[in-house]
Amino acid sequence: MKYSILFTCVGLCSFSFACGSADNTASQDGAAGTGAQWFEPVEVADDSAAPDPALASEENVVESTSDELTLSGWKLQLPDNSQTTAVNSDHKPWYYTNGSSRVFADPNFGITTSGSAHCRTEMREVATFKASGTNSITVTGKITKGASGITIGQVFNDDDSIPLAELEYTGGDFGVLYEEEKGGGKMYALNGSVSIGQTYSYTLSLSQGVLKVTTSTGGSFSKKPSSAVSGNHFYFKVGNYDQKSTKGTSVSSTIRSTVEVSKIVVSHK
Secondary structure, X not given: OOEEEEEEEOOOOEEEEEEOOOOOOOOOOEOOOOOOOEEOOOOOOOOOOOOOHHHHXXXXXXXXXXXXXXXXXXXXXXXXXXXXOOXXXXXXXXXXXXXXXXXXXXEOEEOOOOEOOOOOEEEEEOOOEEOOOOEEEXXXXXXXXXXXXXXEEXXXXXXXXXXXXXXXXXXXXXXXXXXXXXXXXEEEEOOOOOOOOOOEEEEEEEEOOEEEEEEOXXXXXXXXXXXXXXXXXXXXXXXXXXXOOEEOOOOOOOEEEEEEEEEEEEEEO
């Protein structure tokens, strides 16, 4: 059964999550393709088939209010390569509350997952979804420290253990790395600009077989995944996956970049 949960947090932030019934498989996350080339933004027509009636017809909405920040259905990956579902707790110096936001900090180097060359402080959904449904995530936040190469959101291909799409801060603007085969990613520049400390929002959507990315700075990207991957399982990721943070045998005490997130709205139908 599909369900959505709305959490309103007094003095912290407002999170709205909607989680779908799906496979709860987890995997070690692979790295994004390196050596990506830049391409102009592309748009494709949304000519995919209509959504599965079985998915669209089951929707049970539950609302709840809490005085404390309460997150469920997420797992946190830290730069010492540990994982935890205790996403409501601080894990300093990498993950903690700052006023109305959650801070995701990535060090100069750290211990990575098995398929990656970069450490990260990043949340992922525990459950997966299919592209045939209606799935979106909207995030409000800002980058408070860093230069370029900071991935702040992903649509992750769980079956192949690679990102399908990464939204990356490229230093003054955003880009989308699109990848159907490991190492075969292409970077697409998005319109608009964003500076350090500037609040932005973005939406990642994989619905009725079409991937869409939009940003509050005016950027947009749309692409229909090929049949080779469109039937796979996916999940969303949010946080700080800094492509300039490197792999080490220990964790650096120097923070390279910080991303603050003040609101997340997820919907699965």
